[in-house]
Amino acid sequence: MERLGTGIGWRPEIADAVERMPGLDWVEAVAENVCPDHLPASLRRLRERGVTVVPHGVSLGLGGGERPDEGRLKALAERAQALGSPLVTEHIAFVRAGGPLTASDRIEAGHLLPVPRTRDALDVLCENIRIAQDALPVPLAVENIAALLAWPGEELTEGQFLYELADRTGVGLLIDVANLHTNHVNQGEDPAEALSELPLEALAYVHVAGGFERDGVWHDSHAHPVPRPVLDILTDLASRVAPPGVLLERDENFPAPEVLKGELDAIAEAVERGHAAGTGRPRGTAAARTGTGTGTDAGSRLVSATVPGSRSGCSAPDAASGTGTGTGTGTASGSSSGSEPVRQRLALAQTALLSALVAGTPAPEGFDRARLGVQARALASKRAGVVAKVAPELPVILGDGYRTSFLAYAQRHPMRGGYRLDAMAFAESLLLAGRPEDPAARRKLHHWWRERSGPVPRSRRPAVRVARAARRMLLRGTGRTSHTGHTSSAM
DSSP: OOOOEEEEEEOGGGHHHHHHOTTOOEEEEEGGGOOTTSOOHHHHHHHHTTOEEEEEOOSOOTTSSSOOOHHHHHHHHHHHHHHTOSOEEEESSEEEEEEGGGTEEEEEEEEEEOOOOSHHHHHHHHHHHHHHHHHOSSOEEEEOOOOSSOOTTOOSOHHHHHHHHHHHHOOEEEEEHHHHHHHHHHHOOOHHHHHHHSOGGGEEEEEEOOOEEETTEEEOOSSSOOOHHHHHHHHHHHHHEEOSEEEEOOOSSOOOHHHHHHHHHHHHHHHHHHHHHHTTSOOEEOOOOOSOOOOOOOOOOOOOOOOOOOSSSOOOOOOOOOOSOOOOOOOOSSOHHHHHHHHHHHHHHHHHHHHHHHSOOOOOTTSOHHHHHHHHHHHHHHHHHHHHHHSTHHHHHHTTHHHHHHHHHHHHOOBOSOHHHHHHHHHHHHHHTTOSSSHHHHHHHHHHHHHHHSSSOOOOOHHHHHHHHHHHHHHHHHTOOOSTTOOSSOO
């Protein structure tokens, strides 16, 4: 693994500031927000200067019960090739549930949710990662996530889980020290103990980010300054190993460029303190593995248990055969046929949890109901915020009533697709309910929805417009909707 150095997450809102930062070694871009055929001019200029760009995926759902979608893998591979990236990264998480394995409708979380640290879940994750490695043209590294809740009946600590994952698949590890802090506050997990259990020779790079604490719960917001405890965990990590790269993540509430530069300086100082503290004891130079795991028989036991859509106008292609040079050579602990019951158990458990979070179904046994409530509110709040970004006209049309209306809608309507489709379904549900009450606002919302609801712009010919109006009235009378692929009914 090449040395990356110090970097920052590239976002369109701070593209100019990032370009002007002195001494910047590399950037990371959310893969789903980059179109390989139309790369943002800022990223092209950075590449021309020799700045490394790493695509960071948020929608694969490698920790889910289903195998990774071939279309999403192909899209991630295309972005790595277009950017000339030395590696790609994703998350140890599930982001959707339901589907064929559970004989239920698929629902989306719109967020990264934790995988149970069980042997079953580990077996499925290892197989999914090998599938991804085979489809990608460059090495893959996966990130530990922040969690507001814990699965009951877990069998491994985070460090043990990640160690076995790296050992069995040869995958690289992207360690987010802010997420270690989150899990310390929310789950009582010791960051130092987690670091001591990790295979640091598999370290690809490190994430650093800020958050906030409310009512004893730490929220990994990526919208606040990096706190001292997170920097201290980074120092501890740097005392154990020389990280190939360290990156500052910031997704919202972007401060002035000099403030961002100050955070980068604080990160560099934390790493230097770690280097100094590590002097005099053996320290390694981390490098992501490239597929040397031989695999171990971990057994199989019964499991009790960024996503924002593209803002670039470029969507992932339909499922297609992935190509590339696989990097994982480990052997799964069970055969492909034997893994199906394990996948189904995991999928059912994840569907029950996600349904409780986004559809109001009963909480699965063993979960902390208070924490489920915190997570459910956080998911709905994030969903409302992202829809407002994806469809900024909606808060303008609805005014102060946008957020209240959307949160009420979210309680009854799980997200079925991406955030753009979610915005359309939300607007449609309001119109079918005769809202908003203000006629002028309702007309504006109707016009906005009609402009976006069909595959082609609506015709201005009077006969066509009359026919469409008659069809809408007929559908409204039967309780159906005219928006392809969506209904306004709850699960």
